[in-house]
Amino acid sequence: MLPATSTLCGIFSILIAGSPIFYSAAPRGVCSNCCAIRERKDIKFLLYTNKNPQNPQNLYLSDERRLSESNFDLQQPLAFYIHGFSESATGDSQSSQQLKDAFLKAGNYNVILVDWSPMTVMPWYTNAVENLPVAARFIARFLRFLVANGYQTRLIHLIGFSLGAEVAGFVGKQLLEWGVVLPRITGLDPPLPLFEPNSGNRHLTHTDARFVDVIHTDGGILGNPEAMGHADFYPNGGRALQPGCARQEIANNRWLNIIIGCSHQRAWEYFVESINKPYAFPVDKCEPTNEFGRCKEGNSGAYMGMAADRRLRGKFFLDTNDAPPFGRNAEALAATSHSTTSTTTTATRVEFSALPLLPAVEKINGTRGYDGNTLRETRHTKAASTRISTVVNAATTRVTKATATATKTSTSEIATTQRRATRV
Structure with missing residues (x-):
């Protein structure tokens, strides 16, 4: 590979068909006759x-x-x-x-x-x-x-x-x-x-x-x-x-x-x-x-x-x-x-x-x-989702506890009724 400072690596401007074209005696790249890329x-x-x-x-x-x-x-x-x-x-x-x-x-x-x-x-x-x-x-x-x-x-x-x-x-x-x-x-x-x-x-x-x-x-x-x-x-x-x-x-x-x-x-x-x-x-x-x-x-x-x-x-x-x-x-x-x-x-x-x-x-x-805005918005969205999820989970827990309490109350009442019926 040629060093970038080689005279062969110089770039010149020439006119072809009236337009400026940039020319070099050696290419840049990775090859034996290439100039090193900087x-x-x-x-x-x-x-x-x-x-x-x-x-x-x-x-x-x-x-x-x-x-x-x-x-x-x-x-x-x-x-x-x-x-x-x-x-x-x-x-x-x-x-x-x-x-x-x-x-x-x-x-x-x-x-x-x-x-x-x-x-x-x-x-x-x-x-x-x-x-x-x-x-x-x-x-x-x-x-x-x-x-x-x-x-x-x-x-x-x-x-x-x-x-x-x-x-x-x-x-x-x-x-x-x-x-x-x-x-x-x-x-x-x-x-x-x-x-x-x-x-x-x-x-x-x-x-x-x-x-x-x-x-x-x-x-x-x-x-x-x-x-x-x-x-x-x-x-x-x-x-x-x-x-x-x-x-x-x-x-x-x-x-x-x-x-x-x-x-x-x-x-x-x-x-x-x-x-x-x-x-x-x-x-x-x-x-x-x-x-x-x-x-x-x-x-x-x-x-x-x-x-x-x-x-x-x-x-x-x-x-x-x-x-x-x-x-x-x-x-x-x-x-x-x-x-x-x-x-x-x-x-x-x-x-x-x-x-x-x-x-x-x-x-x-x-x-x-x-992008930066979307990332920030995504973080806000995740935070909001977390808060919503927390509220929903809390509500679900309360409903579950209330249901369990109601079920225990109903079971107790049924048992009491059965005992009374047996005495009669």
Whole structure:
């Protein structure tokens, strides 16, 4: 294994089809020609809030002092995002920064971007797939660290694009083993290469969180067309080419990107648009999956993206525009909201503020998961149940004693009557 300080382990940014791609002469991982993985340096947690929208604050696992001194707000929801292969969290015009800007425009969010770019550099895709469990365990430990420091699990929304979606699934699985259940995971076009049904690799599934929604846009090429969530959305059939891709990439002289990138990245572009226009993507058609029951009848109020109803089950289909705004209901939303930031923020935040205290649930590995609120409520419920049980038991005891006394009295009276009858 190569030391992390080797010149072969350096990371460089190059342009392919007009987009920045991160490259290294050697991969990171566990192999003879791999660079050693340094989790604390190779996996960074970058915090953005409306107090620091452009300059991130670095948070570290188990560093309580840095967390307390940061702008992280324990009362506000958390958008926690994991980028895809050959990306970085700080790259301009890439998914991480676009998503961060949309959330901060929508309201007072904590946004944490996970930068694990050293483990996902070109051309080492196979090594990046092998690194998924390592990255996921470290990320899961960080989320557990936040919960241990008073953050409510029900405010966490875990989002991943491409390989990041698979990492999100691994994170959900790991947290379940520790008794923590995430409320929502959103997968944006999870990858197909090395994740085919017969590959043996675990992938994002509906059991990884209370609600798992997935957007498929490049099915059969870079994206996995398989339904894997509670609700799977297939805009424009979920396949390449997504509308407008050919014209967009030809106009920018990015011919290669027509095939290998544009349709894939449409997944995060659609989701980012839905953050500030949550009802822009109403679904047209729904089909139940083989695994997860029936779709919501009538599709009334069913939307793709940020406003996806957590009760939805099945496969959902819709059409989009071929250029921004992609959502066909975007203008109608703007009209009903009077184009005010406050209204848009309220619409986006409803999903978090309306969340009830969720009960404990059985999961596939037999563990029971709680968030902090549910655990406290469970303790109160147990205490109340104990008090009720005590009262009931006391009442039962009194009734039993009274019955026994009545029985003894009745028996005595019968015996007296019999003795009198014998004398006569």
